[in-house]
Amino acid sequence: MSEALIEDLPSGPLDEYRKQSNFNWKSMKIFFEEDVECLGIKMRMWNILSKDPLFSRSHTVQTTEEMKKLAAKRLRRYLQYNFFPSDISSIPYKKRLRLMMAVNEGLALAFPDVSLKHAVGVALVKNTLATLGTERHEHFLEAMWDGKAIACIALTEVAHGSNTKQMKTTATFDKRTQEFVIHTPDFQAAKCWSGNLGKTSTLAILFAQLIIDDQNFGLHAFVVPIRDPRTLLPYPGITVGDMGEKIGFHGLDNGFLILKNYRIPRENLLNRTADVTTEGEYESSFSEPGKILGAALENLSLARVGIMQGSVNYLINAVTIAIRYGAVRKQFSDNGNDTEFSIIEYPLHQWRLFPHVASAVVLKVFINFFTQDYLDAVELSNTSDRLEEVNYLVSEIHSIICCAKPLITWTTQHAIQECREACGGHGYLKAAGLGDLRNDHDPTVTYEGDNNVLQQQASNWLLKQWHNLSTGKKIESPLLTAQFLANHAQIKKRKYRKADDFRNPKYIMDCYEWLITYIIEDTASTIQNFLSRGYSKFSAKNHVQVYRSCIMSKAYAELNALRHFWRKISELPSDLRTVLTNFGILYGVFNIDSRISYFYQGGYCEGPHMVHEVKQTILDLCGELKPNILGVVDALSPPDYILNSILGRSDGKIYEELEKSFFNNQGNSDRPNWWSEVIIENAPDFTHRRSKL
Numbered sequence: 001m002s003e004a005l006i007e008d009l010p011s012g013p014l015d016e017y018r019k020q021s022n023f024n025w026k027s028m029k030i031f032f033e034e035d036v037e038c039l040g041i042k043m044r045m046w047n048i049l050s051k052d053p054l055f056s057r058s059h060t061v062q063t064t065e066e067m068k069k070l071a072a073k074r075l076r077r078y079l080q081y082n083f084f085p086s087d088i089s090s091i092p093y094k095k096r097l098r099l100m101m102a103v104n105e106g107l108a109l110a111f112p113d114v115s116l117k118h119a120v121g122v123a124l125v126k127n128t129l130a131t132l133g134t135e136r137h138e139h140f141l142e143a144m145w146d147g148k149a150i151a152c153i154a155l156t157e158v159a160h161g162s163n164t165k166q167m168k169t170t171a172t173f174d175k176r177t178q179e180f181v182i183h184t185p186d187f188q189a190a191k192c193w194s195g196n197l198g199k200t201s202t203l204a205i206l207f208a209q210l211i212i213d214d215q216n217f218g219l220h221a222f223v224v225p226i227r228d229p230r231t232l233l234p235y236p237g238i239t240v241g242d243m244g245e246k247i248g249f250h251g252l253d254n255g256f257l258i259l260k261n262y263r264i265p266r267e268n269l270l271n272r273t274a275d276v277t278t279e280g281e282y283e284s285s286f287s288e289p290g291k292i293l294g295a296a297l298e299n300l301s302l303a304r305v306g307i308m309q310g311s312v313n314y315l316i317n318a319v320t321i322a323i324r325y326g327a328v329r330k331q332f333s334d335n336g337n338d339t340e341f342s343i344i345e346y347p348l349h350q351w352r353l354f355p356h357v358a359s360a361v362v363l364k365v366f367i368n369f370f371t372q373d374y375l376d377a378v379e380l381s382n383t384s385d386r387l388e389e390v391n392y393l394v395s396e397i398h399s400i401i402c403c404a405k406p407l408i409t410w411t412t413q414h415a416i417q418e419c420r421e422a423c424g425g426h427g428y429l430k431a432a433g434l435g436d437l438r439n440d441h442d443p444t445v446t447y448e449g450d451n452n453v454l455q456q457q458a459s460n461w462l463l464k465q466w467h468n469l470s471t472g473k474k475i476e477s478p479l480l481t482a483q484f485l486a487n488h489a490q491i492k493k494r495k496y497r498k499a500d501d502f503r504n505p506k507y508i509m510d511c512y513e514w515l516i517t518y519i520i521e522d523t524a525s526t527i528q529n530f531l532s533r534g535y536s537k538f539s540a541k542n543h544v545q546v547y548r549s550c551i552m553s554k555a556y557a558e559l560n561a562l563r564h565f566w567r568k569i570s571e572l573p574s575d576l577r578t579v580l581t582n583f584g585i586l587y588g589v590f591n592i593d594s595r596i597s598y599f600y601q602g603g604y605c606e607g608p609h610m611v612h613e614v615k616q617t618i619l620d621l622c623g624e625l626k627p628n629i630l631g632v633v634d635a636l637s638p639p640d641y642i643l644n645s646i647l648g649r650s651d652g653k654i655y656e657e658l659e660k661s662f663f664n665n666q667g668n669s670d671r672p673n674w675w676s677e678v679i680i681e682n683a684p685d686f687t688h689r690r691s692k693l
């Protein structure tokens with residue numbers, strides 16, 4: 001991909017700030033996009049969709065029914081387009097998945113409903129079939145590749161979401177007929193929330209407790225036909241429906257499902273890790289059934305990676321809108337002078353927004369490059385017969401994802417709200433785009449694992465490494481994310497000195513290592529304390545979540561993000577590296593500031609100096625980053641068609657767009673046809689009355 005292929009941005013009110021940046025934004029864009037082929041495929045897709053009336057962008061409010069219909073029609077058209085290379089199914093696994101992710105990312109930016117319908121109904125199901133299924137599921141997989149089936153993932157039940165082990169749907173083997181009998185015992189066991197299930201899916205990948213002769217072998221995945229693909233009517237034995245109005249993602253038909261002794265062939269069990277023979281024998285390639293559940297759910301982490309990619313893109317969209325608006329919007333002047341300042345000139349406005357731009361920069365680079373690590377690990381686990389050997393790697397990847405997804409989605413959630421407020425009243429217009437970003441992004445903190453629950457898995461993994469250390473075993477961290485703990489004795493001795501330099505990335509990383517080591521040790525000893533007082537392990541762990549484990553997970557996620565970031569930007573030419581280094585530092589110090597009390601509590605520092613230095617570094621950096629802020633946002637942002645915000649357009653013509661928005665708003669100046677129902681009798685006509693005074 002050459003810079004020449006990236007179009008220049010239109011001239012306008014943003015020129016003044018654009019001129020101030022001292023690097024080539026197109027070179028930076030190429031760096032952010034990471035993979036030339038992925039960017040090419042996205043650009044081609046955007047270009048085609050922008051010319052298709054079915055994909056025209058609008059700011060009008062539609063009914064939920066209309067939005068569901070539109071999303072379903074768009075999904076069908078999208079599948080017909082087939083944006084993947086024609087040989088996609090024969091491309092090696094890792095490359096294939098990266099390309100599929102790129103297309104999904106591109107779609108999610110503009111059409112999140114369609115993208116989620118595709119992600120859960122096609123991509124995720126394909127991946128589940130490919131990784132948990134075997135050759136006997138090829139016909140399902142082929143149908144998915146050919147766009148002949150829309151499916152759904154049915155895991156969550158009415159009474160259980162996070163605690164998957166307690167799911168009550170059963171799949172009982174009937175040796176006589178060689179079938180599984182799928183059954184929903186009561187309403188609380190009804191499957192719910194499954195995307196596409198409400199109106200459109202014909203197949204479900206359904207998770208149920210596998211029962212043979214009254215023995216429960218745990219949660220397993222089954223392919224379950226739901227609706228007749230020719231009529232979209234449910235098969236007998238199936239009760240299925242839409243869950244109703246939600247607070248966002250209106251085009252997605254989230255559904256519920258109740259099965260009454262519904263029979264499926266034995267072969268519909270996804271049997272890569274465990275099978276049931278014709279004789280009703282349970283055969284597992286694992287010794288412990290618990291690990292089967294782990295393998296099945298690990299497969300779902302692909303969706304978590306997709307969520308992180310999408311979430312960072314939402315963050316980018318939000319900061320793009322707020323920064324461009326802040327550069328054009330002017331309020332107040334000094335000393336009666338008529339020349340007003342752009343609101344981006346105010347230190348308070350910079351402090352509210354620039355750390356979010358820094359998050360967008362760091363997290364974009366992190367997720368790009370972590371995706372590669374993730375795909376390497378998936379490839380290894382899918383190709384190796386000795387699955388237990390990749391256990392360490394999978395566990396580490398799992399823990400990274402379990403804290404990175406909360407970090408990224410919460411960061412974005414908070415940033416969108418700040419960006420909405422930073423655009424003042426106009427930010428509240430639907431046409432500003434921030435409201436849709438906020439509502440559509442919101443469930444990412446819940447689905448594919450509630451953030452608070454996921455974080456516990458990351459902190460448990462860290463505590464396990466700590467336990468290994470203290471019992472003389474080795475740290476199980478092939479990706480080296482926790483290797484620093486081996487140096488804990490030295491790390492704990494670190495103290496803040498006045499000469500310490502927060503502008504030095506290495507020093508920031510030292511702070512993080514100290515923080516995490518301190519919290520892990522404190523958490524582990526507090527758990528021991530609870531255990532010695534008779535608490536169960538479960539209860540003891542629950543009592544260290546607040547102020548300890550949660551913070552440990554967050555800090556570990558930030559450390560991982562920064563590590564990837566420093567490593568990757570070190571390969572850049574110096575102009576780009578210098579600019580991005582400062583964004584990385586701002587990200588680090590801003591987050592250290594929010595945890596500063598731990599540095600005092602743990603004796604890392606005393607007196608006011610450290611906190612003063614941290615805060616001053618943030619303020620100084622905000623001022624220093626201002627000349628480059630627009631350039632960085634331009635490098636991150638998608639094209640206007642995708643951003644679809646009247647406040648965030650690349651030409652900066654916000655007032656022209658607002659005017660169009662006011663006047664193109666259909667019926668805006670019409671008298672409402674219900675006017676006669678609301679007029680007030682004998683209301684005075686002030687054009688005919690004069691004051692008697």
Ligand SMILES: Cc1cc2nc3c(=O)[nH]c(=O)nc-3n(C[C@H](O)[C@H](O)[C@H](O)COP(=O)(O)OP(=O)(O)OC[C@H]3O[C@@H](n4cnc5c(N)ncnc54)[C@H](O)[C@@H]3O)c2cc1C
Pocket residue numbers: 120152153154155156159160161162163192193194195249254443446447448449450451452453
């Ligand atoms: C838009 C959308 C799409 C979805 N799509 C699908 C889909 O396609 N397929 C599917 O199967 N599901 C889907 N889901 C469901 C989703 O995966 C679940 O909602 C999610 O896993 C959380 O489960 P839950 O709702 O039961 O929450 P719960 O587990 O009941 O959690 C409720 C609250 O309790 C807290 N909590 C729970 N346990 C603990 C604990 N041990 N310690 C402290 N706090 C705790 C959580 O942090 C959370 O805040 C979707 C959900 C949404 C909103």
